[in-house]
Amino acid sequence: MDTPQSTAAAPAGGAAPAVGGAEEAAPRTPAGAPADGPPGAEGTRRRRIPRWAVPAAAVVLLALLPFSTLPVPGVFEGPLNSPATLQLLATCLVFAGLATSYDLLYGRLGLLSFGHALYFASGAYFAALLMELLRLPLAAAAPLAVAGGTLLALLLGAVSLRVSGIALAMVTLAFAQAGSILVVRDPGRATGGEEGLSLEADLVPDALVGVFNTANLYWLAAAYAVLAAGAVWWLDSTPTGRVWRGIRANERRVAVLGLNPYPYKLAAFTVAGGLASLGGVAYLVVSGGVTPVVTTAEFTLTLLVMVALGGAGTRWGPVLGAVLYTYLDHRLLDVAASDGFERLPAAVQAPLSQPLFILGMLFVAMVYFFPGGLAALPARIGAAVARRRRRGPPPD
């Protein structure tokens, strides 16, 4: 990986604005970190809070959450540290990390991959199979599974990335579909077909088994989410990340400037695939098993929905989108099973009993009314308030 470092030194200096266009020309903070806030007055005001403060606070909050007995009525069924709530939060966090890894491709490079589920599923299935067939403990199976998923991403990425645009979407979709068919067809009765595989409890460390240890599962999921988000954010601030953004803005121009986009795209594809397969292992442990649902094309589509819902290519967007989506997906089912729901007329009850219907329509509405997703909302609200203030009488 030293070629990107050395070749990308030039764009880091003067050429970057030329590659990225107007978007890249935003002023940078003295530390050299990319300024993703709007330039001007707001940028100077924001400089008082160090850039690491918000992520650090988020990590501390995440880590301390299982010690809280705070009940959040309406949002969660029990107090924050009840096993059910922690389990839901752990699932949300696994998907937050996974969505961030998908955003590396979709939001940061502009690569439309419809096969991300394959790498997530390979992580989960490789680990489960290694444990089932070779009786390897989780600590040994997990790194092997992640290595396998990463290698698969490298190989298939090397083939798929020879085409781009819609053709890339199609070829990744087709590879993922092949994987999905393979899993469902259950060769040699290994993958369990529609039933899936369950986690072998005796091969997992005791601290990760049982309802009493849900907090540990939560911490595992949180660690994965922090790792995935941290890796993507860090990579984005490196010279390689700058080339990635250049590729999203104008791939041909990057090529004209003398950088071959292919290795950069392949690097991103491999990193995203590796992070996804790590997420697969985390998912296997957190949910205690894996089913073919995570191999399907719809699963990748839900990832796309999560990322676009939160805001593609932003820091917090994929995390927020994934947490919101997963939370709603689970909670809407609970709402549909509640007593008050039974009294609704049948015409209302039928659509509302399907979380996917609500989420799909919410997503469609989002595309029209809030392009840019949740992450763009504060800026949009701020702009709207500023516009109103300018139009109305002066505040003093």
Place this chain on the structure above:
Amino acid sequence: MSTVVLLLATGLGLGALYFLIASGLSLIFGLMDVLNFAHGAFLTVGGYAAWWASVHLPFAAGGGWGFLGAVAFGTAAGTAAAFLVELLAIRPLYGRHREQILVTVGLSLAVPALVQGIWGADPLTFPRPDIARGTVGVLGAAVPRDRLLLVAVAAAVLGGLLLFVRRTRYGLIVRAGVEDRAMVTALGIDVRKAFTLVFAIGGAAASLAGALGGLYFGVVTPTQGVSLLIFAFIVVVIGGTASITGCALASVAVAMIQQFANYYTVAGLGDIAVVAVLAAVLLTRQGGLTTRTAERVA
């Protein structure tokens, strides 16, 4: 010998289904650059509307002509759905391909979920008309009649589409639009009307496939559309968007590969073989689809 004939007939039947879905997809994609994920939803709408008509509507009940009524009802419902989707969802996002794809993705998740919410996730048995019951002896093989019906319908649709594209004024606009949309617009022709038309035609073909797919599979399920859609995508990529005949040939080729590989090797390998063919086509044939669309989306 009879096995080969049976496999050929079944492959043709499946190819007919693929063609009905892929022809619309390929027209829409060629003209509008929209990768229409909602196409599977039209299929679901068509299948369920035909089933609903056969249960609830008097003219569509029964085995004989009633079946025709049910299929017509299903197709009409799917066409209306496609028309509305184009008008309400696709048109406001004109020129923004990525958002258009996102909207169709949202619809492709929402519509099957809605159908599942109303009629449940269990497969519903599709009424089988007398004409599609039993088998016909062809070269010593007992070929199910519904396969032959499917092939006949697909051939009729192929003929109709070819006539539309080659002999009508709108067909000319569509062909020219696929070739160079900007030029057609510059000549003062409103391409958006052609968009709506093409979307409605695609929806009609897809919902017809949904209604007849009920015959092929014997049941309708909410997720039937999605699994067929993926193979239709593969057909579109292999066949290209330039000609409807190419789409028909690719449909039959994909279905044949699938049927024969599934029968003579391990079940499931046929589906994977199709994927391998797709990868080979994409990687060797750099022209056509791949280079043309590379810059438009992404």
